[in-house]
Amino acid sequence: MSNLGYFLAAFLVIWATVFAYVYGIARRQRNLEQEVRALREVMERDQPKS
């Protein structure tokens, strides 16, 4: 019985889903890190001088 194609498709589906999810989180994390840096800069710049 030759049904190797279905196995390979399932294998690809699993890894594509995991990689897409990890890539999504990594991208979100990068954007958030940039935002944190930018907001900290704004806060430091607007710090009242004593």
Place this chain on the structure above:
Amino acid sequence: MTKGANRWQYILTGLAALAMVVSLCLVFAYVPTERVMGPVQRIFYFHVPVAWVAFLAFLVACAAGLGYLVRRELSCDALQIASAEIGVVFSATVLMTGSLWARPIWNTWWTWDPRLTTTLIMWLYYAASLMLRNAAEGEERKARFSALLNIIGFVNVPIVFLTIRLWRTIHPVLFTSEGFGLEPRMLVTLMVCLASFTLLFACLVGIRIRAERLAREVRNLQRHTLARADEWKGGLR
């Protein structure tokens, strides 16, 4: 994130990657091909661990939800979001791989079998609960709402597990009172794959919690910046 936590994340990621390589070697080179189903049966070594991770993720989300309601700690909230999200991703993968296995064996992509139907309901419920969380307003309300949804949703998880024992179904039963009913090499491969996917789950939870902490930090900084802008405007008036 502290340096210690970062180091643990690296160790966990390395272990998960190593375990995955071992699993792949076992699935492709070590385990024998099943006589009746042929090579497609090898989907089993990914399909079962992915289903296990989905169940585990929803269990952790439920426990973290309970933890949040009792202790009101933000770390519990971050854990429940991370786990529920990973559970949704993995239950979607279970449905897809199951469908790819069903096509050559049952001659259909989908059938309204109790196991398949309850799994679909579980996936839809948790996907909807993540969307509902985003619709709620206020950090505290979001977390409380999410905790309740995760606790209520977990009622369906044992039902999904037990469907193949309680109802007549075409889905095979893997664990019986007599054991696994698997050839020793198949059992070893399954166990290694289960361990690898559990490590992958732990690794993903760590990454997702980190993203959640950053998102919270951004929201706090935005609040501070807005409050300061309001103070400044008030001073001008």
